[in-house]
Amino acid sequence: MSRRSLSRLSLYAATIGALAVAAFAVAPSLAAEDAVIIPPPATDAHETGVQTAVLSGGCFWGVQGVFQHTAGVVSAVSGYSGGSKATAEYETVSTGTTGHAESVEIKYNPQKISYGKILQIFFSVVHDPTQLNRQGPDTGTQYRSAIFTTSDEQKNVADAYIGQLNAAKVYKKPIVTKVGALQAFYPAEGYHQDYLTLHPNQPYIAYNDIPKVENLKKIFAESYIEKPTLVSSTKATN
Template structure:
């Protein structure tokens, strides 16, 4: 092997290690807690969260549209895909925000006036570690009687995920005067600030 070939091999190894380390820095989990505009807004204000994307998951319809989701017959829930840096915010903290600040996990197939399976509380895990962490957080919240009722959040392995239409992305940021959002989102952000002051960005 020539010196040039050796250098190229070393460069490839270094790049591989660097890319692997970068990949380890971020983790993704898919969460559903009612209208995705609301849940998206909460996580966009959590320190350590790198990206939030609204989508559909948990059902059996390929490439669903928002109109199909609204019928409640696709099996899918409105969800957000949360990408975060575990060095800055742990999965446990992400899930605590999910349960305490983003929605009511004790109501089955509804959030407020939004009724239907598309609004169900659901965690779509992509690793056994995520599943076990979710179970641990749920058990603790139930044991501590944090809510008036028991948590009914569905735990399901993530199989298919579909990004929602572009007009749903960053919805509250682009539509700050939308009446539904003005009614629903500020109380959730207030909970975020109250219960997670060290993580709330605004």
């Protein structure tokens, strides 16, 4: 069950807000998932022109937020992948019965950031790829770890990288991330877009997602940009 259902957001904030902020202030190292420093992929994609990567790693607010602060990313849009168009709606996806995963469609310039670097950030600071059908406080198949590939080359790179990381035992448990071809991506409702930037003090964001952006800045300093690439700004320029 989603802890972010809009019908429960106010209650959620009221009941855990003070505790979450207090815990974050006392022990920030406990916020979000700990980042893991991992090697880059031994095999990378050789792409030209703007490309698309679709990734699922728990709540799309944090995934989108991290990649909006990543250099070379042209746009990062929250949405749904894995199910049908008819069920690509937040409250329905939150039941965990649609086949959808909360996902982020990342359009990127491979001359500035490679597909392999995007996966390295995804596995290192965005989420814990060893958690099955959950991420942090969120449980259900809609929060699963998944890579939806848009080419055979992307699939080969993703499969090889997972094998590489498992062989190197960089995590205490095996990676459970599923890799499969993208069938469709459906953008989420407008109120989910740019959520981290628009609501940085919301308890869930402050406790779970802001630390991910901070880890990006610390571990991937060369890929970090201070000003996020927002959905609202990319729409304004189109």
